Amino acid sequence: MISLTSEVRTPYHRWWAGPKLLGLCLFTVATFYLDTPLSTGAVLAVLALGYLICGLRFARQGLRLLRPLIWVCMIIMGYHIAIRDIADGAVVCLRLAAAVAAANLVTLTTRLEDMLDVLERLFTRLHVSPRIRRRIALAIALVIRFIPELTRKGGTLIEAWRARSTKKFSWKLLLPFALLALDDAEQVAEALKARGGVE
Template sequence: MISLTSPVRTAAHSWPAGAKLAALCVATVVLFSVQKIGWHLAFMTATALLYALPGRVFFRSGMVRLWGLWPFVALIFVWHVITHDIATGAAICFRMVTAVGLANLVTMTTRLSDMMDVVRVLLSPLNRFGLQSHRIELAMALVIRFTPVLALKGQALVAAWRARSPKRPGWRIIIPFAVLAIDDAEHVAEALRARGGVSR
């Protein structure tokens, strides 16, 4: 669900990354402090409107990235139906979709380098205690950058399986997916070594 920067230019692209990340933190705190389902429905509707404001292309791109949430939403809601607590299940589902949607909205309108600049400022005081903050910055950048890449490769594996077999892929694609992830990790490690590594 963590996406790359959207090619569709919006007004939010010019906003400071620190302000957007701070607003995301505040919004997340509010989401988890509110319990009434009506409020969560309103928050989710407002998030959908934020996706719709930049236009159809931006909205469709954002919704495609959020579609991966549906198995988790379905599992949580079914469990609460079984336990006869539908209201709580719906509130949790609305909260999860809204929180991930807002986080995805931030990454779609913020360059990775700008977010890493914010992380660098926040972690810089820890350098006094021997923590090498640049390693954490690199790790976070790699996670944000390669999460959507691995998700796309997983979807390609599923599509390839379905083209060759009527059976559902299920656990059968775990091993080839792991091999792809390890292969990508090796290529990235080689590229980092070729550029001098991560030490300063």
Template sequence: MISLTSEVRTPYHSWPAGRKLLGLCLFTVAVFYLEQSVAALLVMGAVACAYLVAGRRFARQGLRLIRPVFWVSLIIMTYHVLTRDVEAGLLVCMRLATAVAAANLVTLTTALEDMLDVMERLMARLFIGAKIRRRIALSVTLVIRFIPELTRKGGTLIEAWRARSTKKFSWKLLLPFALLALDDAEQVAEALKARGGVE
């Protein structure tokens, strides 16, 4: 679980991690400045094509990771339907899906170690001490890695609830979700300890 890098080799795997992360930051900012639905749809289509270039198997992995965005989009669209601003809701949902898909693309094609190196080099330029750099870089990278994994597990919990009950999922799912998160955190902690911890 400590790495979500796709086992399917793609042209993107060989791209430098620093450039991918910088490109992701600039791309995400640009996406949320899109004001026209047509432009947002074209950009979303371009991201989808980027997945398809790497093959159907890789595209399916990306599709699985973006599924939880559907539920968030459903909430957003419900609000905008009630406020009678459907077009704005569609624009927000397309921006969100595009940004998450792009982030997943970088996550799937960038090794954890490469992300750590980029973070450390960035902080070295800010004259932050080596020990603090290592800890901050590890913390940030683990957050990046945990978010899609926890999102996927949350979606699985909801699907399991629906398969066993006709009622809507409720706050009662928070406890098993928290236990899953703690279990993952414990596994990562044990893995780090086995490798000598963080200096």
């Protein structure tokens, strides 16, 4: 199964998945209590240092995973510029970048199997039925599995557009991208059905 775990070995790979996931939850909650560009920027700088400690190759992987945020942050900043509240817009964008960067750091350094094992133990303690546990674990695995696959197919669509047109790619690519995603979902559903479905 494809996952987002980095092939670059780092000290973070040796940390247990449970504490990392708990730390990520606490960090994300704490980040959204920061209310100035300086404090949120400082947190993001510490995260950047955490990536750089593991080498430039690992840091570049983390930076590539932040690219989808560019358009989101542009929309957020455009709105806040329109209402003349640039400082709050900067805080929102920096909070979002810090939360996603921290999540990427955990994902890049934690095996999917280890994360699912943590969830399995948590559901067991919460007395969630085995049937529901299996379904949740499968859903999480499929989401993580298809993130890089859909990203790759989206990039292929953009490259095809650029090869056939001098215009910048537009919203018109959303329909073929959605059709590709639906086709993948249908194939996975058929494969699960052929194997007996999800109990």
